[in-house]
Amino acid sequence: MNLRDIRIIYRKELRDMLRDRRTIISMVVVPVLVMPALMLGMGTAAAKLVTRARQEIPKVMVLGGEDSPKTLGELKGLKTIEVVANSADYTNLISEKKIRAAVKIPQGFDAGLEKGEYQIVEIYVYAGEMKSGFGAETVENFFQRLRERTVRERVAAQHFPERLLKPFEVRQTNVAPPKKVSGNLIGAIIPYLLILTCMMGAMHPAVDLTAGEKERGTMETLLCSPVSRTHLVLGKCLAVLTTSAATTLLSLSSTGICFELGKRMAASGGLALPLTMDAMGLAAVFLMMLPLAIFFSATMVAIGLFSRSSKEAHSYVQPLLVITIMPAVASLLPGVELNSGLALVPVVNISLISKELLSGTCHWSYIAIIFGSTCVYAALAVTAAVALFKRESVLFRT
Amino acid sequence: MIEAQELTKAFQDKKRGKIRAVDAVSFRCEPGKVFGLLGINGAGKTTCLRLLATILKPTSGRAIVAGFDVEANPGDVRGHIGFLSTATALYGRLTAQEMVEYFGRLHGLGEAELGQRVEAIFAMLGMEEFRRRRCDKLSTGMKQKVSIARTLVHDPPVMIFDEPTHGLDVLAARTIVGFIRECRARGKTVIFSTHVMSEAEKLCDSVGIIHNGRLMAQGTVAQLRAQTGAESLEDAFVRVVAP
Numbered sequence: 001m002n003l004r005d006i007r008i009i010y011r012k013e014l015r016d017m018l019r020d021r022r023t024i025i026s027m028v029v030v031p032v033l034v035m036p037a038l039m040l041g042m043g044t045a046a047a048k049l050v051t052r053a054r055q056e057i058p059k060v061m062v063l064g065g066e067d068s069p070k071t072l073g074e075l076k077g078l079k080t081i082e083v084v085a086n087s088a089d090y091t092n093l094i095s096e097k098k099i100r101a102a103v104k105i106p107q108g109f110d111a112g113l114e115k116g117e118y119q120i121v122e123i124y125v126y127a128g129e130m131k132s133g134f135g136a137e138t139v140e141n142f143f144q145r146l147r148e149r150t151v152r153e154r155v156a157a158q159h160f161p162e163r164l165l166k167p168f169e170v171r172q173t174n175v176a177p178p179k180k181v182s183g184n185l186i187g188a189i190i191p192y193l194l195i196l197t198c199m200m201g202a203m204h205p206a207v208d209l210t211a212g213e214k215e216r217g218t219m220e221t222l223l224c225s226p227v228s229r230t231h232l233v234l235g236k237c238l239a240v241l242t243t244s245a246a247t248t249l250l251s252l253s254s255t256g257i258c259f260e261l262g263k264r265m266a267a268s269g270g271l272a273l274p275l276t277m278d279a280m281g282l283a284a285v286f287l288m289m290l291p292l293a294i295f296f297s298a299t300m301v302a303i304g305l306f307s308r309s310s311k312e313a314h315s316y317v318q319p320l321l322v323i324t325i326m327p328a329v330a331s332l333l334p335g336v337e338l339n340s341g342l343a344l345v346p347v348v349n350i351s352l353i354s355k356e357l358l359s360g361t362c363h364w365s366y367i368a369i370i371f372g373s374t375c376v377y378a379a380l381a382v383t384a385a386v387a388l389f390k391r392e393s394v395l396f397r398t
Numbered sequence: 399m400i401e402a403q404e405l406t407k408a409f410q411d412k413k414r415g416k417i418r419a420v421d422a423v424s425f426r427c428e429p430g431k432v433f434g435l436l437g438i439n440g441a442g443k444t445t446c447l448r449l450l451a452t453i454l455k456p457t458s459g460r461a462i463v464a465g466f467d468v469e470a471n472p473g474d475v476r477g478h479i480g481f482l483s484t485a486t487a488l489y490g491r492l493t494a495q496e497m498v499e500y501f502g503r504l505h506g507l508g509e510a511e512l513g514q515r516v517e518a519i520f521a522m523l524g525m526e527e528f529r530r531r532r533c534d535k536l537s538t539g540m541k542q543k544v545s546i547a548r549t550l551v552h553d554p555p556v557m558i559f560d561e562p563t564h565g566l567d568v569l570a571a572r573t574i575v576g577f578i579r580e581c582r583a584r585g586k587t588v589i590f591s592t593h594v595m596s597e598a599e600k601l602c603d604s605v606g607i608i609h610n611g612r613l614m615a616q617g618t619v620a621q622l623r624a625q626t627g628a629e630s631l632e633d634a635f636v637r638v639v640a641p
Binding site: 005008009015016020216217218228392396 | 455474479487496500503504
């Protein structure tokens with residue numbers, strides 16, 4: 001193994017890549033600017049939309065209730081809704097978003113309450129529409145309060161203690177440490193994001209250094225040098241690994257910063273999120289990602305070497321990206337837990353162990369199996385890339 | 399020196415089956431001489447030169463380049479040759495100097511020696527003006543000079559040129575022709591493929607005519623003309639490949 005040759009190739013490839021605008025975009029701009037902008041931007045926009053919808057006083061139509069002046073009066077007196085004139089076309093009005101909801105008060109509702117009759121109040125809502133839901137929720141809360149008041153009055157009239165309505169209380173107490181709670185919530189998303197950025201960081205440089213070289217005619221120039229083909233591939237794989245690891249690290253840092261910013265924004269709005277980011281956990285996740293980054297880098301280099309052009313290489317890599325997303329999603333699925341079988345499945349294993357690490361759980365046996373097996377997959381991918389680079393039918397494929 | 403003995407390269411083609419791109423080719427090229435490999439497109443010239451440059455492995459036969467066997471010591475062969483063709487492009491994002499230095503390092507030159515070599519070559523080829531300019535910003539002539547500097551940086555005893563003037567304008571082509579003459583004058587062994595007969599007539603000490611992978615005739619230009627009874631090398635070439 002000639003380390004000098006590998007270092008020469010590596011340094012040249014890195015310099016070449018850092019002068020390529022597309023590499024800089026995929027390695028720096030996307031993880032540092034685009035991803036946080038998307039995360040923060042989407043979150044802020046969604047929060048603003050919900051707040052604005054909450055602030056709107058919904059128009060609600062009351063159907064019937066003329067013979068129940070007490071309830072009707074209280075309903076009309078609510079400051080949180082605007083009661084509009086009665087119309088038979090209320091379903092269309094809700095669909096067209098001219099009113100948000102409608103409520104039908106049964107005939108003789110007040111009198112029925114007095115007599116203790118069972119009655120049904122119907123609320124009409126446009127399911128799935130947020131503002132309609134808020135309107136219906138306000139009306140439902142009003143009738144909920146009315147029902148509770150009625151029950152309390154009836155119990156009091158019978159001289160029964162109020163405790164009769166609530167013979168016991170049920171309480172939930174959290175025994176999981178805050179780290180575990182955070183791990184379960186954010187630990188599911190972070191591995192998915194990191195696996196994705198790790199792969200995307202390797203994608204463009206790998207194609208450029210292989211299929212791109214063939215396309216630009218520099219491959220034959222390189223093959224004229226006395227450096228062995230194994231060293232050429234190793235130098236290229238190392239350069240791709242560097243961009244992949246850098247993309248992952250930058251993505252990890254920007255996600256952390258975004259997370260802290262989001263937490264502060266929520267806190268300034270009076271919402272204290274019970275979430276913490278564990279620096280040690282993140283460092284452990286990054287270490288576990290390294291063999292996966294080698295695996296991705298070597299696989300992409302092998303695909304690039306096999307392809308005749310960058311276009312052909314991208315047509316192979318894009319489906320691979322989709323295939324990788326599926327196992328990466330494993331950490332997001334409820335109920336999927338790490339076991340000895342899944343610990344050997346590439347990508348799924350890293351996704352699940354990262355979730356565990358972020359929640360402060362440390363199964364050393366799983367960590368060893370996953371790290372070891374991913375190293376084996378990475379070594380196989382590097383071997384495949386070297387073998388492909390030695391095949392004339394692949395290098396001079398026309 | 400270059401010596402090819404029954405050098406053969408066979409490929410498996412999906413449509414045509416097994417084809418012999420180079421079929422039992424034998425020739426010898428001495429130091430200080432230029433050997434021209436003449437042939438039409440697809441005759442097997444590039445494959446033959448790629449075999450000598452160890453970019454491809456021979457199916458059978460052998461070749462000795464600068465004293466090394468192409469199969470047994472491919473790394474040593476590559477360390478002693480300069481290979482230049484229209485397919486050997488430059489790294490567009492590297493500067494002219496970075497490009498030449500990179501290949502110098504790949505050929506094992508130390509930093510002190512490399513610095514001296516680069517200065518000497520850049521002065522010789524008149525490349526000072528654009529040494530820090532990126533290769534993708536250079537004119538065709540400038541790019542040719544960088545390619546020449548790249549092949550010369552390790553001072554190889556054997557030079558292999560595969561249609562080096564193909565697609566070049568008159569001035570760029572003259573630079574290459576001048577460079578080949580310079581190599582001969584310096585005592586290097588030069589092999590040169592072309593289908594431009596006038597170039598071969600001007601440059602080559604001896605030529606070989608390759609057709610369908612086989613070396614159909616070889617000798618000096620005068621010998622080939624005499625053998626075929628032709629007045630020019632072009633006529634001689636036509637009589638050999640299309641009798």
